[in-house]
Amino acid sequence: xxxxxxxxxxxxxxxxxxxxxxxxxxxxxxxxxxxxxxxxxxxxxxxxxxxxxxxxxxxxxxxxxxxxxxxxxxxxxxxxxxxxxxxxxxxxxxxxxxxxxx
Numbered sequence: 270x271x272x273x274x275x276x277x278x279x280x281x282x283x284x285x286x287x288x289x290x291x292x293x294x295x296x297x298x299x300x301x302x303x304x305x306x307x308x309x310x311x312x313x314x315x316x317x318x319x320x321x322x323x324x325x326x327x328x329x330x331x332x333x334x335x336x337x338x339x340x341x342x343x344x345x346x347x348x349x350x351x352x353x354x355x356x357x358x359x360x361x362x363x364x365x366x367x368x369x370x371x
Contacts (some may be wrong), residue, residue: 271355274361283307284314287367291321298367301347303338319345326367330355
């Protein structure tokens with residue numbers, strides 16, 4: 270979906286991989302699934318990412334309705350919540366809004 274929108278995404282398969290990637294590279298925005306098994310979930314991953322890169326722009330996604338985990342991620346600085354399934358248009362709007370946010 271991100272490629273269709275003209276972005277150059279880098280995908281990783283876990284929260285631990287995301288943290289490892291961000292220790293040595295940067296990302297304009299991170300899109301996190303709140304439930305990632307096995308391993309760290311989206312909230313714990315975002316908390317660790319914030320330690321590495323305070324202010325990291327992020328969007329959280331979940332197949333479940335907005336939960337306490339989502340609310341906490343938004344309080345920590347994530348800019349949007351996308352409920353799965355979402356459309357390319359929904360994703361594009363959320364990414365653009367988050368990238369434009371100061």
